[in-house]
Amino acid sequence: MTVARPRTLAEALGALEATPDAHLLAGGTDFMVEVNFGHRRPTDIVALRRVVELQGHEHADGHVTLGAMLTYAEIEADLAEDFPALAAAGRTVGSPQIRNAGTIGGNVGTASPAGDTLPLLVALDAEVDLAGPEGTRTVALDEFITGPKRTDRRPGEIITRVRVPRVTGPQQFLKIGTRNAMVISIACLALVLDLDARRVRCGLGSVGPRPLRPRAAEDFLSGEIDWDGPRAAPGAVRRFAELVAEACTPITDQRGTAEYRRHAAGVLARRAVERSLQS
């Protein structure tokens, strides 16, 4: 096995070209579990840890770009003002040690239905920047994740940054698990009241093969909210919760049944709206 440790994006792309079957390694918190237990026996690894272009975050016109190597600890420390729900989601990932290592690029790269940053990112219409042998491209995250642990990443491509539009208005992230820490979501939900566009934005995790946008529910509540408050009638909030539950396509696994997940998504939806209207 070889481990390439490039310092620039050009070097990283060159290393991938030299060893086309190489596996990308970011913080290792998903990948190393598979290696330690023999589920994966990589012959070559390209480690992204030192690649300068993938670090940090930058404010640009109307959005913030997050470097693929941005860790959860950095998200919590540096992005709580721009994206409170992203910081809240980051704070629920694993443990402090996981959050010192795990990255946003890894969460997108793994594309688990339970990836905790993904509901907010899809709700905000985030986009993924990729660099590869044929140049760079930008894809909507919602399209990039094609199924459970499946993405539209092409051979030789590296996720370089995630572009997240800045939206004014309250944001919530809520997650259900068996305890408060070190737990993979049984269901999770991100909600944003986009005050400028007067739109409700919602993303759901762990209740379908990939992160979901409950569009019918969003459209319904966007029309019901009195945006000058913002306020909403309790009946409208209940209906929103029902529509969110209907949008779910959950499975039953060792963490929860499909029925429980659907119910939980509705409860989270109601709670998130109530908290957003209060705040």
Added chain:
Amino acid sequence: MTRTEITLSVNGCQHTLALDPRVTLLDALREVIGLTGAKKGCDRGECGTCTVLVDGRRVYACLTLAVMHDGATVTTVEGLADGTDLHPLQQAFISRDALQCGFCTPGQILSAIGLLAEGRATSEQEIREFMSGNLCRCGAYPNIVAAIRDVAGAQ
């Protein structure tokens, strides 16, 4: 097999190692350098007993490759005491009887050092949340929290 040469500063000692690149930092510490303070409980990031400091930050040594840390400074439980003077957290764990079998203790102490450096030990609730990456099968949690509070309060 191709080996990769790296330098690690572990507890103040420079080590130049020629490693199989697939060796985790935990295995490098335990099997190559011979420091067995960091334990292997789960090898999958769930128990915390392998916690060490890399450049001052707490990480799971089982989930990272040693070759990723060329030039880094690593602290394990063996590097905490100053001669026979124990680190304040080591002393607090003894004074508070914060262990039973002791298997989790090195990881608990290194994690607590990381926690204090992060400024995250201001209340019992906060300590419990931010020590959630370290399990104790003996259930010494109340005394572990008390030991950390003692040191946090003294700082």
